[in-house]
Amino acid sequence: MTDAALPHSAVATGTASRRDFGLKRRHAAEARFRFYGIAAIVIGLGFLAILLFSIISKGYTSFVQTSITVPVEFSAEIIDKDNERATNPRVLISANYPVVARNALAKALGISPDDKAAMKEVSKFISDGSRAVLRQIVVSDPSVIGTTRPVTLLATADIDSANKGQIDLNVAEVNRKVSDQQLAWLDQLRAEGAISTPFNWGLLTFGASSRPETSGLGVALIGSFYMMGIVLLCALPIGVAASIYLEEFAKKNRFTDFIEVNINNLAAVPSIVFGLLGLAVFINFFGMPRSAPIVGGLVLTLMTLPTIIIATRAALRSVPPSIRSAALGIGASKMQMVFDHVLPLATPGILTGTIIGLARALGETAPLLLIGMVAFVADAPTTPFDPATALPVQIYMWSNEAERAFVERTSGAIIVLLAFLALMNIIAILLRRRFERRW
Template identity: 70%
Template sequence: MTDAVFNPAGTSAAAAPRDIGIKSRRAAEKRFRMYGAAAIIIGLAFLVLLLVSIVSKGYTAFFQTMITVPVEFSEKVIDPTNKRATDPKVLITANYPNLARDAVAKVVGIDPKDRPSIAKLKGFISDGVRAQLRDMVLANPDIIGKTVPVTFLASANIDSAYKGQIDLTSAEANRKVSDAQVGIMNKLSEAGVLREHFNPAFFTAGASSRPEAAGLGVAILGSIYTMLIVLALALPIGVCASIYLEEFAPKNRWTDLIEVNINNLAAVPSIVYGLLGLSIFINFMGMPRSASIVGGFVLALMTLPTIIIATRAALKAVPPSIRAAALGLGASKMQTVTHHVLPLAMPGILTGTIIGLANALGETAPLLLIGMVAFVVDYPTTPFEPATALPVQIYMWANEAERAFVERTSGAIIVLLIFLIIMNFAAIMLRRRFERRW
């Protein structure tokens, strides 16, 4: 007979290793939580850094430096021989930039007859002033001989200098704004005629080779056309296909093959869909290049697998008891799906659709391949006319050499991000609006 070991604490010898194991597991869990929190913090830090970089470079695109001066619509410049009654073309071919330069020269105290001093104003005013003053005269010929206050754009280089984007302390040879232009800019600013104004043309104007006159109007309208076509095609086709596969199709090797292919299509790079659209819609079917209709077809094909997968997941989330109860009360299979299953799955369907549309809105590669990089100045009146899209416009501006297009690029990214945020916010609101709990 062995003697029992006295344990004053009342615990067994096996408790010590067990306590060590529990402590190690708790320590590992604590480390895992710390790693997860660190990963989230790092991700948020990079996201904030990205947003700050984009906003700091792009918010200035929403404002533009403009000059407001009284312009004398001199008859000596516009129609010196008084032929406008018999030859209206003289009103089109007149040297309107001289009117704007003379008006600016008077404000800063330069004699308009002093051509060497007037030459310093070259490149100070946007070339778009020619069309602006011409349109004013053509709309109201009685303005000739009068002096009218006019607000017009400063050139892109003056705009960048006024916004502080050009280092004016560097040598004159190393910047695109001369010392004389800087002096004129300061005088105009002190006189209160050179100021920053909100730039609505950034949202309404079309493409332009002049950065100060370039806008997103055509790109926004092209994106709207494209998204409407994607929504009209992808949503009904995707929902109908999902309902058939989930509720009516027999489970066999063919439906399994279709499901695998749908999942694979969702992972296909978007540029492949661009090649498909180029070969089928443009080369084979002869549809117009650079048109929103082609872009809508291509992005609809790309979005379709995403909508089908999201819709099937939403249908699967509906409890089987809903189907059983409807069938037990005498409803047909179609009535069960349309009256009970589909309404309950609607939040997931709408969320998947909006997320798919948001992904399509930011696609660039397929639109580049179908030629939506056209230089379009006028608004497309139908989806069959040439247009571009927001991501393509960003790509085009990013390749421009002018310094002023940098802020235009960042500003367009901000607009695109706002559209994406609105669409994702709409997805959240729709889910909460239609969500039902059981």
């Protein structure tokens, strides 16, 4: 029977049911899409949580360091046996301070200096960095020679790991770096209150070292600061000026189209290519020093420029044309229209793009490796032309070390880098809200 032969009510009911069926299918598809979207977000947040947990769980202990406070006898027999410090101050610099620290700890533990095996174990208890601590005390005040004073010294990386519970003590003694005797001494010092775990300022102030307990990010932080300053001083004015010209003054022709295409292409070029460019141009051609923040800053400037230009042009383009028309209508020149009306309104977007570009540059490693910023630098640079390293490069170098304590240092450095990146992004958000205007 055809639809024409059916009653009108039956035809209407069949049509409505078919329409309802299609509506339910669309609603079901929409529900599934929402579920997939929420699932994707949850999975992404889950992986992010796993990553952050892995980094923080391994690195938070690097922000504390095991220290030992013992009475140190500044023996004149060891430091200045011939009493030459009045005529030869260098004798105080070259004295055998590790022996002074070892004897002090041995005396605190009740160990005889004649017990060579025990003294050898004691020497592995205190970091060789005690040399610098004791030398600084003696050089700044030579009158301490011949006296006994309490001094806080760093423990070695192995003792530090044992004190933090990072060493499995259930394995055989021959399979771990801390002996049973050293563990007994650690318990003894802990019972006497000589062991402490203060905040590890050395992680943020020390330079490069082959010993984990005296390794820090000081040089890397200063090097990164110099590089970010150079990027900000070079990339921001050049990028903003280029964006203003291309967006407001340049005529639309094949040449400007060619420039725009290349800017977009440069933004997608792998960062290691900029490292090769910096190596060829700044170091090989211009003869700039290797491992210097000035070279790293210039390389990162080239890498950041496309990002700043694209963000600035987008910010300028977001200003309504009515602002331009109104400014020109009241007699402003095109230069006045751009710098007095358009640019202030585009400032939030420009600042956001600049800070995001700087954050990206701060986390780059590959271009810095190619220009030699993997040097072993113990002293902080005083100028951008001095050898230095950077935060991501320091993380890369520590990750290649074999000692377990450097794993802790690596994760701690990643936490510091993530903190800087989060801070920069927070600043970008605050600046955008501070300068954002409604029209």
